[in-house]
Amino acid sequence: MPSLIDMRRRIRSVKNTQQITKAMKMVSAAKLRRAQDRVIASRPYGSLLRKVLANVAAAAPAGDADQVHPLLARREEKRILLVVITGDKGLAGAFNSNIIKGAQRFQAEHADAAIQLELIGRKGRDYFRKRRGNISGEHINLAAKAIYEDVAQIARKAIDLYSRNEIDAVYIVYNEFKSVVSQKLTTQRVLPVEMPRETQPVDYIFEQPPAEMLAALLPRYVETEFYHALLESAAAEHAARMTAMEAATSNAGEMIDKLTLYMNRVRQASITKEIIEVVSGAAAAE
Secondary structure (H helix, E strand, O other): OOOHHHHHHHHHHHHHHHHHHHHHHHHHHHHHHHHHHHHHHHHHHHHHHHHHHHHHHHHOOOOOHHHHOHHHOOOOOOEEEEEEEOOOOOOOOOHHHHHHHHHHHHHHHOOOOEEEEEEEOHHHHHHHHHOOOOEEEEEOOHHHHOOHHHHHHHHHHHHHHHHOOOOOEEEEEEEEEEEOOEEEEEEEEEEOOOOOOOOOOOOOOOOOOHHHHHHHHHHHHHHHHHHHHHHHHHHHHHHHHHHHHHHHHHHHHHHHHHHHHHHHHHHHHHHHHHHHHHHHHHHHHO
């Protein structure tokens, strides 16, 4: 049976841990608010860009789409670039492990293809580096800054590889932010670009030929998809960490209550034993 001193030390240790998890929950809540605002602000832009792209594609001459830009060319997927977006820190529940499992599942489903890994986030980088994955690039601390130009450079690298026929497809694996308690594992194909179809196209007046405008819009569309995926992943990570730290704080409180109750029982047993010894000694003296 542990002594009272050991029990007090354990309770004090759990209380210190509870303070840390509570502070981390508050920090994640504050970061989640900013990340959520960025995601919500980016969604209308992405939606409008897809609509404009669909209208421009509809205005382009029939049969010219595949000749306008190499990003529309479809090939057999023998060489794939898989972009894996994980977090830079842990303590976020199953956030990082779900993404890694999703990437491994994708590799298993495309076992016949040569897959290169473009890793965004420290956790995914560490995992696949230890297992000697075919890593083409590593990027750390992008989600914390969320600078468009940094993400656009990764997108341009993928565009360049695809344009030179060095890869046949580009996929992104990330957690999409749904709500504070819900994140959806998403595997999205970015290249070749899947042209959106607008049911009611807008009749634009074009100063330049639609084919030229389409060629200019496609790279920006790919960059936007990369940036949007990073924003979604960042918001989902903060939500997962806030939920995990809230659960850890609650569990620490329950453990403190149990340890306190057990300590009181040990102390009461010790007092009872001392009383019995005193009474027994007094009875023997008589």
